[in-house]
Amino acid sequence: MAARRPRERGVTVEDVARVAGVSRQTISNALNAPHRLKPETLERVSAVIEELGYRPDQSARSLRSGTRRIIAYPAPVDDPANPNALMGGFLEAVVAASGEAGYRVLLVRPRPGQSQEQALDELIAARTVDGFLLSDVLRDDPRLAHLTQAGFPFAAFGRTAPDQPQSWVDVDSAQAVIDMVGLVAARGHRRVAFLASSSGLPWMDDRRDGFLAGVRRHGLAGQVYSVPGDDPGEIIKATRELLTGRDRPTAIVAGGDWLALGVYTVARAEGLEIGTDLAVTAFDDLPVTAWLQPALTTVRLPLHGIAKALISRLLQIIEDGVTPRAGLVLPGEPVIRPSLGPPHAL
Amino acid sequence: MAARRPRERGVTVEDVARVAGVSRQTISNALNAPHRLKPETLERVSAVIEELGYRPDQSARSLRSGTRRIIAYPAPVDDPANPNALMGGFLEAVVAASGEAGYRVLLVRPRPGQSQEQALDELIAARTVDGFLLSDVLRDDPRLAHLTQAGFPFAAFGRTAPDQPQSWVDVDSAQAVIDMVGLVAARGHRRVAFLASSSGLPWMDDRRDGFLAGVRRHGLAGQVYSVPGDDPGEIIKATRELLTGRDRPTAIVAGGDWLALGVYTVARAEGLEIGTDLAVTAFDDLPVTAWLQPALTTVRLPLHGIAKALISRLLQIIEDGVTPRAGLVLPGEPVIRPSLGPPHAL
DNA sequence: GCGTCGGATATGAACGTTCAAACGATCTTC
DNA sequence: GAAGATCGTTTGAACGTTCATATCCGACGC
Structure with missing residues (x-):
């Protein structure tokens, strides 16, 4: 060489x-x-x-004791439409939480031509890490199935299947959206729309289900609009349809801040004033929304709490061999800002 | 235990x-x-x-051979005003580039109460990593001095001092901004302002210097506006002063996309139409600017090229003991979009 | 005074790999 | 046909730590 x-x-x-x-x-x-x-x-x-x-020496210690003090985080692709991971500061929180526990975070990604499972196997077989921290888990996520079968420690941001270790933490998205619908209802809105990104993503489904539960509970006329793609152009197109059709909703509950950006853009173009003509709520509280005028009502994820709980659970599996009996659900925090409009606006 | x-x-x-x-x-x-x-x-x-x-077994291999196949990346704090790192996709590019070379990326951050240098020392002493990849390097960055003194391999996104290893890669920010000024000048603008974030950051200084060189070359009236802080409120305040004062500039060259968001916000409030009343250019090409109307003229950083070059240089030091004799400067890519206004607008 | 216990420290072995050197077989060379 | 040179493979040792066990030493019980 x-x-x-x-x-x-x-x-x-x-x-x-x-x-x-x-x-x-x-x-x-x-x-x-x-x-x-x-x-x-x-x-x-x-x-x-x-x-x-x-x-x-970390290598000597690892060789003898069998413990690496390293946790692998398979980095999700940094897709703006999916702000759970890098953009939303989750990685930040994970690094901080694991650092406090004396562990370090290894950022991994399948090599070109390699499946996700193969990438996991490689790390397991080479005994490079003690466990995995997964985010953006899908329903029937193949990674979970694989790790479960391998009996290798992991913790997941997002629910696992019933026959898998319940070492997961998730946000009560549904309840948070129900709360958003409640806020909108309290302000007198009757025609409310939910704006969802291309579906299949479990967290988006949870948010949509929360919306449906909310409109049912408050007796509102609620419709769900799904955007076929994830890029700004498609979001704007779908939002324009929504806002220019007949029976235009007076309130939009967006499934994510990213979608709310589209609402702001379209509303501006159509001469609709947000907070007056149109109430808008969203989800994620991305830093970029600090620029929106009027400021966006949204749901903040307790990222540090999530990361701490995940690391805590993962280390319990790694160090004590104790697998949690049940998942942990944390509440989202409603952040009320002017985009919701004043109380009793209508 | x-x-x-x-x-x-x-x-x-x-x-x-x-x-x-x-x-x-x-x-x-x-x-x-x-x-x-x-x-x-x-x-x-x-x-x-x-x-x-x-x-x-990675540990056994490391112990015997002395090579870890791991690169440490001290994660900068994810500050929106400083989009070089996490937000801009640089980390993505680094993970990809090092993965291709058979290395993995360990994300590190000083523990509470620990200095950056101590954090580096810990990794060096415990022989956890083969080298460091640094970004957001400052002039007289203490990390560079420390690693140089320790004789430990590193590569830096951002220039190092003359007495330090020239294992750095940087973007020719100055030239890119000169190009931006050239575009603005070609469209007939004479009064041009540069909007900078709180200074002291080398890349922002480079961009400002580029602006000054550009206005000199084109004989324009150029002024530099520095925003005291980094948060949206301050940026908006400073931008408003700039756009409502007498002798309002007809073009703004922003030192970063984040600053341009402030310009859009203020322009909208003041009834100025971007691309017509006001030409705007920026720097970074953050994903979020895809939402701006009209689309933003900016400078895209060749992040994958930067990451590849950095990894290549770092591995040459680690594997071959060869320290680069000179830094590498890569060009930024101007991305021309409607915010610049049509040719010969004035 | 003798055996027993328990706390504190020491010793040999082992973790799984690669390095350095040795080895045997085959191929050159004169 | 003997003395290297080359190739392919094997062998013993070493990397630096922690595990498992042994040893030491003073205190205690009877």
């Missing part, structure tokens, strides 16, 4: 032991089981560790 | 050797130096490897 630079050798457990006048194992214990050491020994050893800047 | 599940033992080199009827080392060579094997042996061994699904 290639010429390799001479390997600079670091401080080893042997070096520390020699300086501290104790054995290897005592150094190891000082780091992994400090309670076993006499307090004075611990103090002395810690001082030497600090002084020499000793850090156990 | 905690009860640990019995470690399931994987397929080892020993197992493959036994089945294939050769020695350990031959298996190792089949994977790492296939040219050393007789073709028929290679074929037989490969078949057995495939059959047993053997993958070398």
Whole structure:
């Protein structure tokens, strides 16, 4: 292959032991089981560790102990229409949560020509990671089936099937949208539309179901509009149809902030004033919506709570072998802003 | 600590050797130096490897060979005003480029209370990664100084100091902005303003310098407006001052798409039509600008090219010990859209 | 005073791989 | 036909840690 630079050798457990006048194992214990050491020994050893800047070699540790302290996160493709992952700050939250637990995040993606399952298998077989954190899980997600069959630890943002480990965390999207519909209803709106992106995505289905439950509960006239594609052009086209047809809705509950951007664009073009002529709510609270005028009423995802819960569950599987008996559902946080219009507007 | 599940033992080199009827080392060579094997042996061994699904244990390999096949990427905080990193798809490109080279990306961030340098040291001392990929490098970035002193491999998106390894890649922001000014000048604009975010960020300085060079070259009246903060409120406030003062510019060259969003917002409120009353150009080509009406003229960063070049340089340092003699400057790609206005508008 | 216990530390082995060197067989060379 | 040179393969050792077990030492019970 290639010429390799001479390997600079670091401080080893042997070096520390020699300086501290104790054995290897005592150094190891000082780091992994400090309670076993006499307090004075611990103090002395810690001082030497600090002084020499000793850090156990991660590879050697992993080889012997079988634990990698690394979690793999299969990065979803950064699709704006699917802001759960990178864009929404979820990755941020995951890195923070796992870092606090002493784990690091390995970002993985199938190589060209490789299936998702093959990519997982490679990491499992090479014993590169201790577990997986999945997001954007689909109904019958092949990754879940694969990991379940392999008996490999994972935690999922999004529900798993009943016969799979219930190591998942999800947002109560349906309830959050019901709340949105409630807010719209309280302001006197009767004709309400739900704007959904191309379906099949479980979270979008949940939001739509919440909408349907909401209109039923409040006795509203609710219709669901699905946009065939995900790009701005299609969203705008579908939204224009919705807003220029007869029996135009007075309120739009969008399945995502991204869709609400389309509503703003069309409303502006059609001379409809949001918050007055048209109430708009959305979902996700993406940073970009800070630019919208009037500000957008939406649902904020508790990303840090989700990430913490996921890491906590994953580490319980990895470290204690305990698989959660049930999934965890966290509430979304309604963020009420002027796009909803004033109370009793109509 | 905690009860640990019995470690399931994987397929080892020993197992493959036994089945294939050769020695350990031959298996190792089949994977790492296939040219050393007789073709028929290679074929037989490969078949057995495939059959047993053997993958070398990453930890054992790392321990012995000293190579981790992992690159650390210190994740910048996901600040919308700084869209170089997560939001702009750079991370995507990095994962793809390193994956193709057989490396994985470890996302790291200092733990609470830990300095950036300490976080780097920890990874170096624990021999967790082979090198670092840095983005959002500042002038006199302490991370660069630290890694240089430690003699540890890195590559940087953004220029390094002259006394540091020239293992950097950067975009020719200045030239790209000069081009933008040229486009504006060609359309007859004379009073042009540059909108910058809170300064001190090298790439923003480069863009501003490009603007100044551009107005000088074309003999325009150019002024630079710096926004004190990074959040939408401040950007809008500064932009409003700019657009309502006397001698209002007829063209705005924004230092970033994020700033251009402010221009659109203010222009709309002030009744100025973009592309007619006001020409607007920007920088970054963020996905969100797809929503702007009229579409935004901007500069696209060649993120995949940047990532590929960075990985290539980093691996040359890691694998061959060769440090690049000079940095690499890639051009930005002007993307001309209607916000610029028609040719010879004035 | 002797055996027993328990806490603290030490020792040998093992994790699974690749390195460095050795080995045997075949091919050159004169 | 002997002395290398080359090729393909094998062997012993080493990477740096933690596991499992052994050892040491003082305290305690009877």
